Amino acid sequence: MSPTDPAPGAGPGAEAGAGTGAEAAAAPPAVSLREVSMAFGGKPVLTSVSLDIAPGSVVALLGANGAGKSTLIKILSGVHAGHGGRVLVGGEPAALPSPAAAHALGIRTVHQRIGEGVVPGLSVAENLVFEELARRGRNPFLSTRHLLARAREIQDTLGLGWSTEVLRRDVAELGISDQQLLILARALSTRPRLLILDEPTSALSAAEATRLFAIVERMRADGIAVLYVSHRLGEIDSLADRLVVLRDGRLTEDLPRPFDWDRALRAMLAQPQAAATARPTDGRRGGAVALSLRGVPLLPGRLPQDLDLREGEVTGVVGLLGAGKTELARGLFGAEPFRTGELELDGEPYRPRRPADAIRRGVHLVPEDRHADALIPGWSVARNISLPFLSSLSLAGLVRRGQEAELGRRTIDGLGVVTRDEHSPVEELSGGNQQKVVVGRWLAERPRVLVLDEPFRGVDIGARRDIGCRARALAADGSAVLVLSADVDEVLEVADRVVVLADGEIRLDAYGADAERDRVIQAISASV
Template sequence: MAFGGKTVLASVSLDIAPGSVVALLGANGAGKSTLIKILSGVRTDHGGQVLVSGEPAALQSPLAARRLGIQTVHQRIGEGIVPGLSVAENLVFEELAQRRGNPFLDGRRLLARAREIQSALDLGWSDALLRQDVTELGISDRQLLILARALATRPRLLILDEPTSALSAAEAERLFALVERMRDDGIAVLYVSHRLGEIDALADRLVVLRDGRLTQDQARPFDWDRALRAMLAQEQGAGTARPTDGNGGTGDVAVSLRGVPLLPGSAPQDLDIRAGEVTGVVGLLGAGKTELARGLFGAEPFTEGVVELDGEPFRPRRPADAIRRGVHLVPEDRHADALIPGWSLARNISLPFLRSLSKAGLVSHAKEDRQGRDTIERLGIVARDEHSTVEQLSGGNQQKVVVGRWLAESPRVLILDEPFRGVDIGARRDIGRRARALAADGSAVVVLSADVDEVLEVADRVVVLAAGEIRLDAYGEDAERDRVIQTLSASV
């Protein structure tokens, strides 16, 4: 199965037995989301076959999948609730949607059914809360609502996609107990998570996807070193040469962090980010790397510790504060946080710097267009011209637009959070070259990624994060692939 010329799944065969918990592990872009969409009836153009209880199943829609006993709790919580309806109505929503002349339109019967559904998770919500609009629930309670609704159907297969991402430790423990109970009741569970400790505690079996292929299938006890190699590392000799022109830790400190917790409840961390080199930060989901990036950019300000930029206090309360000091961020999700649909390439690039392109409050479109043309040429963006809308570009070229935006005015610090996600090898190398060139000109560059090889390809220095803590900080030979992966596996 391929999208835009890129193979996302290649002859994947996977059996999930009743009463088992199978963990699915893979880096970003490995094909996990596509596999989930096939099983849940969202994607039908795959050319493969799905068997349910040994019989071919036509999963032509999410409703068809649910009727066959396949329930999916997706990672994006907002897609699972209906604003404007009450908590109770959301709990019974699937039953409401599938019945005509619905008896649940009787408020008392609807409330009684909602109580039954929430009891599966022992939520203990009061009738007053059940009558509230669902948007009044916090994000963790919304996650629990979606889980309770999925369990109300007694599924054959329950797919949980990063189910603890919005849960507290106590709520996660409640979920783990529920997963174990489902296994005992004969329900099959496909558990998708980057949190290795959860997988180690819950799963009977572990499968790994990389580049759309199943690269590992293990039963307990798991060999985490082998699993992480299958997930993150290319074969020996497959990667590109490591950069050799960094300053090896002797450059000026651009950013200094002292006593800064990266995650709630995690230990305070110290970190220096130096000018003239690319610092690569490796970590899986929940490691704290996105929190580091957003904290430095002022999108989610640090609440404790001391941060300095070029020896001066640096506590941005909003991104505009960081931009004024020359700290730029290429965010993890380019669609949600970086690009404006319908706008031209030139306008998307100029957005953070309109003041420098304006006179008397009026934007100079000539300057804006020239900046767009310069970015196209500098990063090799494939586009008709600077007036092309971002939707007309490929994923890799969209990412180049986002990177090019923050290079339009030379930054003191450039932070790239998962900059290679969803881009081909050509775009990946173009972006990597620009990051190296910027560091060579004296800027501090930080590249954050869950993919070991992506970081090793571009970074002078490698920092490994796990659970909000720095587990490795090394240059050159001390940051070889084996040591990075061993550090990650030791954090399980």
């Protein structure tokens, strides 16, 4: 089942559940926000957000990266207590100083980062009943028979059907999707007042997502309020009664069904800002094809795609979460090799099975998650930069530290990295300067193809401009550059050519003036 397929029982008539009749209309909202604001280091993250979530309703929350969604979720979850404004639960003012306090009031959250919800080292059964054990102060090693019995009751909430053998395993042995289902079953076992689902299908298969959609429908009928956070527009269109949009910490739209997706996306993506880089608008194309893909499926069950990346050209790929951007980036780099299709690099077969294969052929990747996939805390700036190229900096197996330091200094100077010197620990740098280090690493040896996956995430406008200018300069020097982002304006600032990717398929491929902002947004919204 694809994100754009309707969920079972969902759609415009789905509002007619138990929570939408006259009785529900007379009841107070399950949870309300009143003028809620929050700032970090003096920088506003949320500003005067007011929102009601009714019992038995599914409210979808949409917003670009950095819009404030995570902060809002953490306020409701009891993680961020130092906010302004008020939270009301069942119409009564409520304090949420901790996750335990939120749980006690019936607010449960299934976070996007699954690792935050399970405890490796404990069994699957112990994880299923973990909160009950902690709340009651019981010894988890007493009465294994009762522990397993309660774990079965909780897993039956989702019909998981795990055997005793699986329940006894270390939870770390479960796959990510099963861990997510475990967390969801644990949350539902308490019959919450409000369930917050943060990108709940990001780690689920199509069959598991179908099961989740049916569960959301059941919760709606049971009068449970759901805050559904997702970039997958088809899911929102199928499941939600209302759609609210956050942008720059403010609530910019609150839409009923049927959703006006063009209006929603404009509210999410804002109006174009002054370009940070000199993007050409004359439709200029690059030169020879550097890298080509033929018949490559980007997502399971989707049509194979063709794409050419040309030297002297910046190709920008726009797509929301789940569109297939990261799969494209990691496939080109050999981190998650494509299973079918044909690739050529400068006319020669190209089939990277690991990143080392790509690096040898001059294909470099700036990954989406710099903390998890690109930087090593405790290492210096210079050492982080030199990591992929140690063989060229080594003699008889020993790294020549002088050359490594020189490489670090060149990168610092070339990208304007703000740091004490090349020996500074990389974790001491700001987020924008850490991103410059990651970008600079892959410019150390001029690539044939540079792939940048969400290169501007979490960086300020200055760092964004510097990175964009380096991407354009690299293309001008003959490389092919691919920039992937969920932010339309980020791509429009830097790209010669704009490709819209939705649900693993190319929906627009245009140059210059043909890639106007309105047309790009329409291509995204048309995928719903």
